[in-house]
Amino acid sequence: MKVASAYRFDPSPLPERKRRFIHCDREGGGDRLYRDYFAPEPVCGPHLFRRRFRTRRELLLRIVNVLEIDHFFQQRPDAVGRFGFSPIQKYTAALRQLAYGTSADCCDEYLRIGESTVLSCLKKFCKAGEPTIILEAIASQDLWIWHAFFGVAGSNNDINVLNQSTLFNDVLLGNESAVHFVANNFHHTRGYYLTDGIYPNWSVFVKSFTYSGDKKKRRFKLMLEAARKDVERAFGVLQARWDIIKGGIAADWDGDADGGESSSVPQTEFNTRAPSDFAAFMARSSSMKDTRLHARLRDDLVEHIWARFGPIEP
Template structure:
């Protein structure tokens, strides 16, 4: 009996000592460096049981079941792509990115599925906000899904869909440019910020300077040229690689040239408009992310855009294949496939090439020849 009383006394003494020690420790942690600081109560994290399993089942039944609730056209509208392409993305990310692999937590409960994570990410890119009520994913987790999603898109698909044009791609661009009345045109170029400092830092001409770019040959108005060019607006300098419109045309030739140049150059603005319409996150303010995350979002949206264009290209191609083949055989724009791009570069060659790119006299001559070419091609109509 005495032994039992002693044991109870020892236990109560130990509990009292532990309480005193814990109280002193808490006071020391909360008021360290300021004895007068009042003790602050800890805020408990609010937990919301969202029943993520039900979210996966509903998502599957609505869009991915054998007989889904919503038809393919609504899937295309809400996911910005067709279902086979989206499943290709999900399968690739699930196989190569650990974050998208479904695992059990410490309690043995399955986490969010790859479909839920990828859907949450694509909805954030498409709408610019998280949708937690439907997918049962909180806003913080949705943001995390989106960040891993864009990194995974870049890692898995960037080399294929964000690569530089090769010689075969460049030949197709030249043929399309000649069909539209501009031999030697490689496309249109523009920047969301019209700042020449961006041009100075741009790597667009690095391959040309270092001799790694394919060589282009074409003829305009009877004169031979060996350097491709881009259509631009008036903010860009008068280089041999830039062809601007004529702001105040005084003659019929100049007016016709300005009309065709501006019509072709609208492609790049339309492309960016389509990108903004497809992914609302591109046009929304990006105040909560750093430059690296913003850059990843832009690259991922461009990759997804190129994947969607490749998947749906047959449905809205602008060119008749027979017209393309005729222009390729009869046009003057050619890529010199015999030109070696593996030769070592030196500073002398780089400076000479830089001078050619920025030659204002060549710019004026090329623009004059293009005005005559456009007039000869379209004035009869």
């Protein structure tokens, strides 16, 4: 039995498919963003600005001014004289993804920026700031971060980052703030930082005990570890405000977003000159790293806390 085929070949060429064009009104998106947040009398006040952008307007504008050094973030006319997206639009597109962890196409409705351009904004912004870093921070009980140092990832650990940090520059140069306190009837003349066990036994660090059956040391260990949770709380707030910290950027960014040259953001220059009084510099360094002063400070704090708070209640 023969079955006739229902398919008939059509030799005529397929119709040409044109690229789809959507007029997104990028000028309107830029004007709306300006009126809402950057006008002299914006629709959204400072409180809403800080909540949406995670920073103050003055600081954000300084960041945008630095980004404009990069050719990508400059607002330039195209071949027909129509201006592209403003630097603030591009920065906002990158920030919304970093702060909220949203997808790229979520910026289309408000900023009027397409998905591919939004991804380019994010990639360019992160390349300007070197996104893969290690953060060393000092935070107080009110979650104020008093010091922050960003080091490159790789072989860095807490000690390597500490050696590169500028935390103790003022101490070594003799410009540290005067700190005086009495513990266990002994007068101390330098402040200290609460750290974990990996840090060295310097006179500026106070560490806990691994384990001890002594009641005084147990009381000291309990209070020190409770105070050290301030840093963990500070990082918890950072993760809550910047959703990208928890998950990272799930993308493969080999090279620039547009395949062009790398960012032209200037590099930071460091002062490598030796201090004028090198002998005094070495004396301050030796005092800061004195293990005997470290032990004396911790023992005095153990006795001071025991005298003030007493044993741990059962």
